[in-house]
Amino acid sequence: MNAFFLNLFDRIPLSGYLKEIAAWAIILAALGLALFILNAVIKGILKTAVQKAVRKTHGEWDDILYDSGTIAALGKAVLPVLAKVFLTVLSPAGLAGAAGGLAAAGSAGNARFASFLIRCTDAWIAFALGSAAAAFLDAVNELYRAKNPELAKKKPIKGYLQLVKIFIWILTAIIAVTEILNISPVGLLSGVGAMSAVLLLVFKDSIMGFVSSIQLTANDLVRIGDWIEMPKYGADGDVIDITLQTILVRNWDLSVTSIPIYALTSDSFKNWRSMAESPGRRIKRTINIDMKTVRFLEDEDVERLSRIPLLAPWLAGRQAEIQAWNAERGIEGDGRVAGRHLTNLGTFRAYAEAYITAHPDIQPSMTRMARYLEAGATGLPLELYVFSREKAWVQYEGIIADIVDHLLSVMGEFGLRVFQNPSGWDMEKAMKGI
Template identity: 50%
Template sequence: MQEVQETLEQAESWLAERPDVDTLTKLALLLAGAWVANFIVKKILLRGLLRILSYTPAGKDRQAIERNIVARIANVVPALVIAFGITSVPNLSDEVTIIVTNVCYAFIVITIARAISGTLTIVNTLYERQPEAQTRPIKGYIQVAKIVIYAVATILMIAVLIDKSPVILLSGLGAMAAVLMLVFQDTLLSLVASVQITSNDIIRVGDWVEMPNLNADGDVIDIALHQVKVQNWDKTITFIPTRRFISDPFKNWRGMQESGGRRIKRSLLVDQQSIHFLTDDELKAVKRFRLLKSYLQSKQQEIDDWNQQLKDEGKEPVNTRRITNIGTFRAYILQYLENHPKVHQEMTLMARQLNPTSDGLPIEVYCFTNTIAWAEYEGIQSDIFDHLLSILPEFGLRVFQHPSGIDMREMTRNLHESGTKSSS
């Protein structure tokens, strides 16, 4: 024992003669102690805590594990060891000790702020799994809370680094209010817009929105504080400032999606020169249509009753009412739609005649499909007009079409042939 004591006394005297070595030795011990504390917390305590949490629903959530909130908080321990242990290192000036201590405290502040921010991210992720998240997103509010947290953390870090009270810094913010409002103008406007969007249920994640002035036409995939992400149908992404949904006009197709039906509104342009009263032969031909039996019977009875009241004047066909091919065709369209299995029968359904134009007489089909799927909707619409275009000649009607090059060549050939026959 005496030999050991003498050895320690010699080491102390040797270190006393060499203060730099003593300082470096204590610093090395301090760093080693911080490393040991970090190892114990992260490798032993933290691992045990995560093992315990793995038996709970929260511990099985991958989002919570990936965010590693507990590991971030664990970084506070070695910083505290250094902050409290730096004062025991000899031969360090007060300025160095204060700087190291303040840096450690600043690191602790930012570490806690990051941990709180990660916790808020997990809260938002878990909330987005709830059904009400589609109508009441909180991502904008979470981002505002993060901004506040990091703003407070920045003030505390600056106060710690300059070794001043944060109250002094906060008192100086009053004079900078105008500057801050200018700097955070977009954030404030976006916050107001987010509140209005949420409270008025203007848009939701999954809504189909159309904003032509920004070339946006697709589904909303994310609603954040500053931007709303819209995935267009060509799979491109349009980033729209949140406040534009308050200030600019746009179309939300949610009503169509919730109704279960999608509108068909398209016209056939009928050549007006092909419109006429049905002759007896034509009337006999259209009676073959199963869909027109009830219409023709009721219409013929109505016309006969009308014409009987004319008495002698009814002998002139010009004074009588007769069935037209265009009216019969409209009745056929209506009956065809009412019997179509993919047309929504509980919504508006009609075939109407619009104002005549130089391009023909528009016969508009107005109905709704019983599906909102885009591809199916287009297929149903195409099938309906395929049929109507094909059956139109059965009513003695023609579709109007501007003359093409083939038509002009055919006309020229006919004129040439007629001229040749006349000369011969």
Template identity: 45%
Template sequence: MQLSIQTIKQFFIDTSEYSLTLLAAVISYFVVKKIVMKLALSLCARTKNNFDNLLADPKLFRQLSLIAPALVIVYAKDIINMPDEAMQIVSAFIAVNITLFLIRIFTLINNVYNTFAISSRRPIKGYLQLLQVIIAFLGFIASAYIALGKSPFGFLGGLGAMTAVLMFVFRDTILSFIAGMQIMFNDLIHKGDWIEVPRFGADGDVIDIALYTVTVQNFDKTIVSIPTSQLLDGSFKNWRGMQEAGGRRIMRSIFLDQSTIRFLNKDDIQRLSEIELLKPYIESKLTEGVDTDGNINKRKLTNIGTFRAYIALYLKNHPKIRQDLTFLIRQLQSGPDGLPMQIYVFTNDTNWITYEGIQSDIFDHLLSSVSEFDLKIFQNPSGSDIAKLSTAVQRSENSSDI
């Protein structure tokens, strides 16, 4: 009977020790989650800088709140006489949460770094992700060994023999890391750059540069994720140089009907002299002794040459055209589609919408001005042209029959 009472007393003592330890663990969890976390968040909200607001992440404190009760159990192990197997599981639980805590810390470091202007030119997200992969790999391996009651250093010592296996498993990670180093040190891509990668269907702005992928938002708002290692395997076009130069190229041609090209006569010269932009040009040509009497053996003005001069003068006086960059008005090789008059200039605004508006305004004016020089735009016959021709032929046949 005496033994029985002693056993019951010991049971209640052990039970009370376990209960108190469990209660302390639960209290520590709620203290960290409800009090410490709220206190830290409120203190960060009162400061003037935003860096501590980024670091005061609720998810970070939730991770700490899971570690706190496990630490209480570890410190109380001698009191509650916890079995070694249970302690191994608790220690492994702590190791897992410390690993997740460190991974989260690197994410917050990247968030803080992104607040600086240099982050668009020198992103570190890929390198931090590589560190997260290494920490996760080592942390979870160590947790598994702790749970089994074995030293993780034995595994780390055998890493040399597993190098070939690790190289295979982490092949994409290694290749992506090397590609990321090339992108950063060669200054190939920044966040916000407009790039074109046709083989991946990418044509838009870079919105993220990570370890494994470069994310591009196309102009139609679709998202393309390009593997970082494969981005450098082929070619891609980066429009950053255009944006930094402050000029966007116009390279378009007006196709002229070659049958309308001719010399200018006196009346043409007099009429075109009334165009304000052309007046100094024509006067200078007349001063040089250009013939106006129809003598083909002498130097003469042509409608196409005068039109080319007009385009140059018009664009020279255009407020939206850069005069310090390449400025070229030229004829290209004639072909079945007429004679191309190419305009190769740069606008002073690189914004896509503004650029398209400038380009459209210029060609609206030039296309409307062609007829002033007795030229015509080349255009392949359409259905209406063939119908008109057929009607004319039919009328001609009817009139001949009469």
């Protein structure tokens, strides 16, 4: 082959530097064509033979290595190695040494150019191996998540692997630069030392992210799958990924918010994980009651409401308590101002509490109550404070709707009305009465 190229160079109808340029053009064109063909062959082998062999095995690790691109990166690392061999053997300097001398090929300029190209292939080899190492780290992360899904959510290692990647790429860049410039790594690092302040500025987010990720992991503040809220960044949804610098949150509108990881240690955020791990999810809803409809219950009201199964035990006990209290103080007859009497509002509150207590979807081991809040211009708020058994969003909202629908519907039985501001229909009705 050497003799072929020597004869080819001798037949070039040029002289001097033009002949050298033509020789290099031929070599580089041949190299480019060879690498193009070899790259296609490697891709074909990876997509056929290697992929089939990987899919046939029962182990999961080789599938992950293939899907992460580690095997492909190692296969492509062959290209720069062969390019170096090609340039070493077929360069004009190499041909000159093999043939015993070629005036055009043996010049000092040709030797320097050939050496530069070979050093470039060394840098290419370094980057190819760096890519393979980075892909291997991705495979390690995927294998960790596949083998230990629950542990991977609690203790993700992606951030740490990304830090290792940064060191790999820094080392790769140092090797590549020193090879291309033909200088000592020590000399390069001594120059880099003077730029440490600049490097700290460039990698500020990575350094802060690394420290924050250690704090988040050590204190178990957030995991993949947690529902978090961080209004400052417009985040309200599930954590889908944790990297060295950012946390990705898929919001409930299916948009994705990126949050700097250090923000979770420097700012406040709400994590709903404890709710998901608890026996129930809190329901807190308010019904505003028109205070103009509040009144004492008449005997016929008590008799009618006593026919409600949920309310009958409470009414019987309450009536006995009130009668005993009034008798003890010598209050007889109607004495509504001096004595105690049942009201439609208090009876409705008791019914609401009995209803949510008996509801099958309410968690009995947690707080259940119906309470009054401070009255205001919008009426008297009656707040339902309970916990549902269901924590999934759709089922949770369905339980709330079921409870509120029922209580709003039965308020009329107690002579109560919901307070609401006048609407257009109210105005129209009032105008007709004028």
